Amino acid sequence: MKPLSGQGKANASADSSRPNFLIRLVRRPESGIFLALICLMVAISIYQPKFASPINAFLVSRQIAFTAIVALGVFFVILTSGIDLSVGSIVGLSGVTCGMAMAAGMHPVLAVLVGLLTGAVIGAINGIIVSWIGVTPFIVTLGMLGMARGLVLVLTHGDSVEAIPKSFISVGNENIFGIPGPLIVLAVLAVVAHVVLTYTVFGRRVYAVGGNEEATELSGINVRRIKFLTYVVAGVLSSVTGMLFVARFRSAQANAGLGLELDAIAACVIGGTSLMGGHGSVLGLLIGAAVMGVIRNGLVLMEVSAYWQDLIIGAIIVLAAILDVVRSRRRKS
Amino acid sequence: MSEWMLEMRGISKSFSGVQVLKNVDLQLRKGEIVCLLGENGAGKSTLMKVLTGVHAEFEGTILLDGNPVRFKNTKEAFAQGISIVFQEFNLCPNLPAMENLFLGHEVRGRSGLLSYSKMREKARAAFAALRVEIDPAAIVRELGVAQQQMIEVAKALSHDTRILIMDEPTSALTGEETRNLFVIMRELKERGIAIVFISHKLDEVLTITDRVVCMKDGENSGEIATRDATEDKLVAMMVGRKLDRLYGQRHGQRSDDIVLEVRDLSGPPRIRNVSFKLRKGEILGLAGLLGAGRTELALLLMGARKKTSGTLLLNGRETAIHHPSGAVAHRMGYASEDRKRFGLVLPMTVRENITMAIHPAILNRLGLISAAKENTVTNRYIEMLHIKVSGREQITRNLSGGNQQKVVIAKWLAIQPLVLILDEPTRGIDVGAKAEVHKIIADLADKGVAVIVISSELPEILRVADRILVMHEGRVTADLPRGEATEQSVMKAAVS
Numbered sequence A: 001m002k003p004l005s006g007q008g009k010a011n012a013s014a015d016s017s018r019p020n021f022l023i024r025l026v027r028r029p030e031s032g033i034f035l036a037l038i039c040l041m042v043a044i045s046i047y048q049p050k051f052a053s054p055i056n057a058f059l060v061s062r063q064i065a066f067t068a069i070v071a072l073g074v075f076f077v078i079l080t081s082g083i084d085l086s087v088g089s090i091v092g093l094s095g096v097t098c099g100m101a102m103a104a105g106m107h108p109v110l111a112v113l114v115g116l117l118t119g120a121v122i123g124a125i126n127g128i129i130v131s132w133i134g135v136t137p138f139i140v141t142l143g144m145l146g147m148a149r150g151l152v153l154v155l156t157h158g159d160s161v162e163a164i165p166k167s168f169i170s171v172g173n174e175n176i177f178g179i180p181g182p183l184i185v186l187a188v189l190a191v192v193a194h195v196v197l198t199y200t201v202f203g204r205r206v207y208a209v210g211g212n213e214e215a216t217e218l219s220g221i222n223v224r225r226i227k228f229l230t231y232v233v234a235g236v237l238s239s240v241t242g243m244l245f246v247a248r249f250r251s252a253q254a255n256a257g258l259g260l261e262l263d264a265i266a267a268c269v270i271g272g273t274s275l276m277g278g279h280g281s282v283l284g285l286l287i288g289a290a291v292m293g294v295i296r297n298g299l300v301l302m303e304v305s306a307y308w309q310d311l312i313i314g315a316i317i318v319l320a321a322i323l324d325v326v327r328s329r330r331r332k333s
Numbered sequence B: 001m002s003e004w005m006l007e008m009r010g011i012s013k014s015f016s017g018v019q020v021l022k023n024v025d026l027q028l029r030k031g032e033i034v035c036l037l038g039e040n041g042a043g044k045s046t047l048m049k050v051l052t053g054v055h056a057e058f059e060g061t062i063l064l065d066g067n068p069v070r071f072k073n074t075k076e077a078f079a080q081g082i083s084i085v086f087q088e089f090n091l092c093p094n095l096p097a098m099e100n101l102f103l104g105h106e107v108r109g110r111s112g113l114l115s116y117s118k119m120r121e122k123a124r125a126a127f128a129a130l131r132v133e134i135d136p137a138a139i140v141r142e143l144g145v146a147q148q149q150m151i152e153v154a155k156a157l158s159h160d161t162r163i164l165i166m167d168e169p170t171s172a173l174t175g176e177e178t179r180n181l182f183v184i185m186r187e188l189k190e191r192g193i194a195i196v197f198i199s200h201k202l203d204e205v206l207t208i209t210d211r212v213v214c215m216k217d218g219e220n221s222g223e224i225a226t227r228d229a230t231e232d233k234l235v236a237m238m239v240g241r242k243l244d245r246l247y248g249q250r251h252g253q254r255s256d257d258i259v260l261e262v263r264d265l266s267g268p269p270r271i272r273n274v275s276f277k278l279r280k281g282e283i284l285g286l287a288g289l290l291g292a293g294r295t296e297l298a299l300l301l302m303g304a305r306k307k308t309s310g311t312l313l314l315n316g317r318e319t320a321i322h323h324p325s326g327a328v329a330h331r332m333g334y335a336s337e338d339r340k341r342f343g344l345v346l347p348m349t350v351r352e353n354i355t356m357a358i359h360p361a362i363l364n365r366l367g368l369i370s371a372a373k374e375n376t377v378t379n380r381y382i383e384m385l386h387i388k389v390s391g392r393e394q395i396t397r398n399l400s401g402g403n404q405q406k407v408v409i410a411k412w413l414a415i416q417p418l419v420l421i422l423d424e425p426t427r428g429i430d431v432g433a434k435a436e437v438h439k440i441i442a443d444l445a446d447k448g449v450a451v452i453v454i455s456s457e458l459p460e461i462l463r464v465a466d467r468i469l470v471m472h473e474g475r476v477t478a479d480l481p482r483g484e485a486t487e488q489s490v491m492k493a494a495v496s
Helices: A021-027 A031-047 A054-079 A087-103 A108-133 A137-156 A166-173 A181-199 A201-209 A215-218 A223-250 A261-270 A282-299 A307-333 B042-051 B073-080 B098-100 B116-129 B145-156 B175-190 B202-208 B231-239 B293-300 B325-329 B338-344 B350-354 B371-384 B401-413 B433-447 B458-464 B487-495
Strands: B006-015 B018-029 B035-036 B059-064 B067-069 B081-085 B161-169 B194-198 B211-216 B221-225 B258-267 B269-278 B285-289 B309-314 B333-337 B419-423 B450-454 B465-471 B474-482
Touching: A021 A031, A031 A282, A054 A087, A054 A181, A054 A201, A054 A223, A054 A261, A054 A282, A087 A108, A087 A137, A087 A261, A087 B371, A087 B419, A108 A137, A108 A166, A108 A223, A137 B258, A166 A181, A166 A223, A181 A201, A181 A223, A181 A282, A201 A215, A201 A223, A201 B350, A215 A223, A215 B338, A215 B350, A261 A282, A261 A307, A282 B073, A282 B450, B018 B035, B018 B042, B018 B269, B035 B042, B035 B231, B042 B194, B073 B081, B081 B145, B098 B116, B098 B145, B098 B285, B116 B211, B145 B161, B145 B175, B175 B194, B175 B202, B202 B231, B211 B458, B221 B231, B231 B450, B258 B293, B269 B450, B269 B474, B285 B293, B285 B458, B285 B487, B293 B333, B293 B338, B293 B450, B309 B350, B325 B333, B325 B450, B333 B401, B338 B401, B350 B371, B350 B401, B401 B433, B433 B450, B433 B458, B458 B487, B474 B487
Parallel strands: B018 B221, B035 B194, B035 B211, B081 B161, B161 B194, B285 B450, B285 B465, B333 B419, B419 B450
Antiparallel strands: B006 B018, B006 B059, B059 B067, B211 B221, B258 B269, B258 B309, B465 B474
């Protein structure tokens, strides 16, 4: 077959002119927000030297880990252009079911399974209603935010579940070579998430669904199944943070994870994940979660009043969403 | 005063360092229909955007009645009587025809509130002037494409329009509707309105225009009075070379093996009792008017729509397909007429799009996607179809229409299809790429693929297909072998 117009450039010429590692690193979309994170940290340390102390670094990184694990879950959903507002409530609910199981004398390993199962079931309910019934994710998960939190209150009457075994508590409070337990859990989960999204068929399809649902469906891909699974992933990962909270605070609290969905979504968006779906990286998300954690911690250290803190965090979320719109416009032009 | 109503002189325009218009000239007389011809990416649309004020930054001068003008935005251009009818309609499908007509300059009563009665009256007058029958209160979504087109035209003419730009206005119209549009265009011409007509359909260009101005690579590449023009001359001006005229030449052996047999297939909203057989290596043309149910039939075959009755036999075996995944597993592919919406994941790379339907085949032993396997497949099809890309990793959004179409075809070739359905495979792509697509189709059939080609362009279907199935209102009304099919016989079956 002879080309009729021009020459078909067959071999990808990108390989030959590949810039070196350092340049590629700087050109990565995450580098901008990473730079912002560094500046933020330097600025806070100058203002409040306590920020850079090892003990504070330990506390902040642990806090970031809690948020980032939930954010990882929401990330899958957002990549398909969905949203999950119920993750904060799932954190609370799975912590309580896991805690109650242990309080009833169940072995911690089995109790963890109970917690994971709780997250998976709630996520699956979200997923079924979104994918197969076709209700907008915003409304489904907003309702679930209320229902799951309500269930927590029904189960606990607003109290916390105490009597958590010592072996379980250690995960949340101990450290390995000075690294907090939750951070290690996050590291493992982040690597797994990255591999899943980059090298598995499921991950490829998650991005494809977010990029163009209809075209993906017509390519013979079961879009509903993919979307369903992302809500299950979000539920399961939220339950991990839920149980880490129990370990950390030595009890399952009824209000655990309250409002965490905002931080998690903000971490995704600040990290460059598009709310319209199809764009975003695990690395970006981790940096986004770090930005959120550092700001929250910085505000506390600088003794900004709690009222102002909410206002500032809210403003940052809106700002990040504006940035998302600007970015997607630039991609399209 | 000069003879020209409009003169664009030495227009140059660049986007982030890339020059897309180089010193382009365009003149228009009062009451003249000028065709702006050129391949996709030649700069036609950019030039029109300069004229209509979309692009306010450019070099060169625009003279309107000999006076220099420079529009800062579309509103200013519109106020001076320059209107455009876009290729893709800019209508709100959920609103009535009349509200679309007056969108942006709504009709108000004395109270300052919208006056529906006045609006209805004015809309009726506007449609009557174009001699089209559209109920001003009809919701646009429920109107046919041709009627939507006429609303666009009416909208463009709702001011004292002097220059009307029509960007591929006939691409979605049937022959009859196109002829009606031409009647109206001639009337507008009589009224002294100058029309810039952008089209890839050369027979239409030769029918309706007075003069053809051709562009190539952002420059003027020729101009000819239509009475002196022939299709070959136009093509030569457009591509700067002679086209391979042998599209659709077949070499393969005819086979009698039936790959696909459809029996009494019905499905909502329109498909009724469709039966046909498709042989190995056969190209089946699916002809009919817009809305005859050709695309619906394709979606039904792919399992993207639910059938109510009927059976499907693949290689003689009855096969149930409930979802496109089932169709793909049985090696059936469907390249949609709307490639941006149903064909490509635009933000993804050429590589990711080409391998979209063969994920299970590009895994390594660990079950992870193998970059090596993926690259091999991608390279093979980029080479085979001569897809012009900067590399495998180019984002498909940034490709031209013809190359996007090739990526979609590549995706389906990758499944090594038994049956491939191509829905309007050459819509909106330029003449050169069109010939290539025709050649690809013929090559596929020669290799034994059974191809169904849906097309609204009769000449295309007559040239490409071995056999033509004509549909009308969801039924098959004719099954014509190549020898018996003529424009007349197909058209007759399409309207009865």
